[in-house]
Amino acid sequence: MGEKKHGNQGAGGGLKAGTVALIGRPNAGKSTLMNRWLREKVSIVSDKPQTTRNRMVGILSDEQRGQIVFHDTPGVHKPLHRLNRQMLRQALDALNEADVVCVLVDASQRFGGGDAHLLGLVEKTSRPRLLLLNKIDRVSKSRLLPEIERYAASRGADGKPTFEEIVPISALTGDGADLVLDMVWQRLPEGAPLHDPELLTTHPERFLVAERIREKVLEQTRDELPYTTAVVLEKWVEDPDTQRLRLYATILVDKPGQKGIVIGRGGSRIKEIGTAARLDLMEFLDRPLHLELNVRHEPGWRENRRVLGELDREVDYNLGEVD
Ligand SMILES: Nc1nc2c(ncn2[C@@H]2O[C@H](COP(=O)(O)OP(=O)(O)OP(=O)(O)O)[C@@H](O)[C@H]2O)c(=O)[nH]1
Ligand SMILES: [Mg+2]
Structure with a gap:
């Protein structure tokens, strides 16, 4: 070719x-x-x-x-x-x-x-x-x-x-x-490529991973929850011998009652979210992995500069001042 x-x-x-x-x-x-x-x-x-x-x-x-x-x-x-x-x-x-x-x-x-x-x-x-x-x-x-x-x-x-x-x-x-x-x-104007043609995106892999976990949360929940949920990837640990990955992510919710909704009866929903996310991520990253999900109640995170900053750090894109 x-x-x-x-x-x-x-x-x-x-x-x-x-x-x-x-x-x-x-x-x-x-x-x-x-x-x-x-x-x-x-x-x-x-x-x-x-x-x-x-x-x-x-x-x-x-x-x-x-x-x-x-x-x-x-x-x-x-x-x-x-x-x-x-x-x-x-x-x-x-x-x-x-x-x-x-x-x-x-x-x-x-x-x-x-x-x-x-x-x-x-x-x-x-x-x-x-x-x-x-x-x-x-x-x-x-x-x-x-x-x-x-x-x-x-x-x-x-x-x-x-x-x-x-x-x-x-x-x-x-x-x-x-x-x-x-x-x-x-x-489009004529010009040289803006990025290395081998690249599919400019976002760090870690951000794409958090997004894919959020996709599974959206799939498994309804009503107000999708708007009030965020996913933060806390840790990414590689085992150098087995190539196996251990990923630790936290699902943030806005209201205390939403924690129970994400976790589900006897942990059933969080388990389904975890299974779906792990399968998707294994395919995406092309290797075996272990995924641990936590749910944290973080009131008002959508207004919180610190939390939004935490999420932004995962994005290779400068937001600039927003107010
Ligand atoms: N029937 C039908 N459904 C579509 C089509 N395009 C997208 N959808 C569905 O519409 C829904 C929204 O699609 P998205 O691609 O997430 O829409 P979006 O514009 O990116 O939405 P936001 O990110 O929320 O702004 C999904 O359920 C898609 O499967 C289409 O051409 N036909
Ligand atoms: Mg969209």
């Missing part, structure tokens, strides 16, 4: 490189789409809103075309806690810094106040914008057409149409995903 790496001199020898922001309301399918394009799970996915809490970086390198650096962002919503303000800030930064912006909308949901708010934010940016009407595997064509018209009528600050393209897709089935990727490549 030819050379393994790109040359990284000059302007990239006709190759393209740039950043692409995935923006949308919670649950629109941003992370599902990025993972599909990368053919790997970089961002965790769940059916609960506000799953993604950091700007997740995914790198797609293509010998013929160049490199796309995706920024999968937290869903845009009304921020009620410091954590949520940080999340919103990351989405807005990505929106204003990217070479191309992909705005995802869940087309199976009725257009509402949250969509209007998002559209208002997107109209203000001057970056090239594509609108992706997602989840078309769930929507009839007759319901899609008025939505296409609505977004086609939107205008940016310069009076031109907000969106250069409006494309119905399904991140789940892959319908339309390659077409959008071609549109993205067309709009």
Whole structure:
């Protein structure tokens, strides 16, 4: 298959490189789409809103075309806690810094106040914008057409149409995903790769591990819990002889009663979370491991600078000042 790496001199020898922001309301399918394009799970996915809490970086390198650096962002919503303000800030930064912006909308949901708010934010940016009407595997064509018209009528600050393209897709089935990727490549500037083409992401492995554990917590719990839970990886111990890993993680909950919900009757739920996470992590890290989970009641952690800082240290991304 030819050379393994790109040359990284000059302007990239006709190759393209740039950043692409995935923006949308919670649950629109941003992370599902990025993972599909990368053919790997970089961002965790769940059916609960506000799953993604950091700007997740995914790198797609293509010998013929160049490199796309995706920024999968937290869903845009009304921020009620410091954590949520940080999340919103990351989405807005990505929106204003990217070479191309992909705005995802869940087309199976009725257009509402949250969509209007998002559209208002997107109209203000001057970056090239594509609108992706997602989840078309769930929507009839007759319901899609008025939505296409609505977004086609939107205008940016310069009076031109907000969106250069409006494309119905399904991140789940892959319908339309390659077409959008071609549109993205067309709009990227020429340049040398921004990262080593061997890299899939810039996040440390430890952060990705904590995220994958959080994904299992989200899968096994419902109602308010997903919003109020965080996972901190406390220890990562390697046995040099057996290559076996021992991982120690803590699940933080906001209210005392939630501890019991995560632990479950006789420890049944925490056991299920642990088993699912261990299997996933063994595949991800490609080696045997032991996983120990604890649950800690940490009241108000979503407002707590220290705890948020602890979580941030796991992310190789500088948040800057947030107030
Ligand atoms: N039917 C259908 N479901 C989808 C599609 N894309 C995503 N989903 C589902 O929608 C849910 C949310 O997907 P995510 O990728 O986590 O959404 P997100 O936009 O990253 O959400 P946040 O991180 O919370 O902002 C998951 O249950 C996905 O399986 C799609 O094209 N069709
Ligand atoms: Mg997400």
